[in-house]
Amino acid sequence: MTTEAAWEPVRRVRMHEQVLAQIEEKILDGTLGAGEKLPSERELVSALGVSRTSVREALRALEAMGIIEARTGSGADAGSVVTARSTPALTNLLRLHLALARISLADLVETRVQLERNAARGAAESRTPEDVARLSELVEGMRTADQEYAQFNALDTEFHVTIARISGNALATDLMQALRGAVESEMAAAFARLPDWRAVAGDLVTEHEMIVRAVEAGEGDRAAELVAGHITRFYQDRVLNP
């Protein structure tokens, strides 16, 4: 008996996959960093010996993942540029994944609670006076944001994302933001069903204030519980059993 594994089925490797793999490798090993520009499509064509079709399909895949951005024209910032803004792409992917994998809203909310609970705890530990001021400012903005729901929601999102950022975990911040964005439309629909969303918003503002105070006081466990309750309660009362 040898240590060899069983036969591995050969898969047809398409041209654009190889192009994609080469670019991804240059990103992973640091050759290509955020903000840098990759060669023009026509240059890649001659450098890789494939058609522009294949090059473009690879670039399209990268763009769908939020890895690059394409800008037309000539000059310094034209061409395909590597970007670090993959959060929107992550959001979009999650949104589709939720629909296809038939993941329940309950699972998503539970996951969000897990992440936000830890973010609140971390924020309470490492917050600075400036952080607290920023949070208070956002809450104040929410209190006076009586124009429309979109405005309120934008501030609400920034509040929670800011807490995650304060906690210092960049990945958790991005995931939180993506999960939030993936159910943004559902949340908007839930708000639209409310007879008076302003009253509910008032309650949320009060809860936000309590969270800010707990973070300010450095009471991590309390902040975590407040955030968890804040999210769970809204979901239970307004979305699941409206």
Next chain:
Amino acid sequence: MTTEAAWEPVRRVRMHEQVLAQIEEKILDGTLGAGEKLPSERELVSALGVSRTSVREALRALEAMGIIEARTGSGADAGSVVTARSTPALTNLLRLHLALARISLADLVETRVQLERNAARGAAESRTPEDVARLSELVEGMRTADQEYAQFNALDTEFHVTIARISGNALATDLMQALRGAVESEMAAAFARLPDWRAVAGDLVTEHEMIVRAVEAGEGDRAAELVAGHITRFYQDRVLNP
């Protein structure tokens, strides 16, 4: 002063983006579900009034997100098929995102711990005897997997993913799996640096056994702490300060 917002800059909407948007919408509203086949590229061309180039670039974007799979040939299962297997794509996206956003391994491990802690707690609550048997089976496999690291790692991954699955949260399961996959190469490198990885693997197996026992006993908090320590310790001792 009106309630109108400021002018919104118009962006050039490319053809393939519109194609992509239409397909995504059909997925989001349930018209297109997992396993279903979309029209052939040439049909889409005549249905949408665009060139095959644009159709293909949209499909390529969907494929990069793991939403569809393309199979050549004719017959029933040929063509572009909607799939629910977006976890590999999520893994790949996260891997690139980590490199570009310069997210530290510490942040990733911390996030993993958060998710796994909750998964262990949930698993201890809702485990069945079959679940426990499955976990024990995996641990036993790890004990006898002395051939090579890849084999051990595959079982290790399945162990943790199984715990998440037992907890019942499909999204957390997928995220855990993706995060794990995103750092698989780093972990393999860490193992390769060990003078005797089999000894370390033995410790890991012992820890796994303790986790299984806690899950079996329904001791959620204890299972959570064990998993957290299990992951953090390995990372601290073997990766950060090897």
Next chain:
DNA sequence: CGCCCGGTGTGGTCATACCAACAAAGAGGT
């Protein structure tokens, strides 16, 4: 009956041409 072998439809690739956007170089007038 069973095997082979084109027909047909699918995605994959290529080459070419042209369009749209944009910047920098150049031509022209003041």
Next chain:
DNA sequence: ACCTCTTTGTTGGTATGACCACACCGGGCG
């Protein structure tokens, strides 16, 4: 000398047509 307009070249975006590799499917031949 300065400003303005035009030209030119480079970039990504789209369209078209052709051809290839693949896989099923059915007819025809042994």
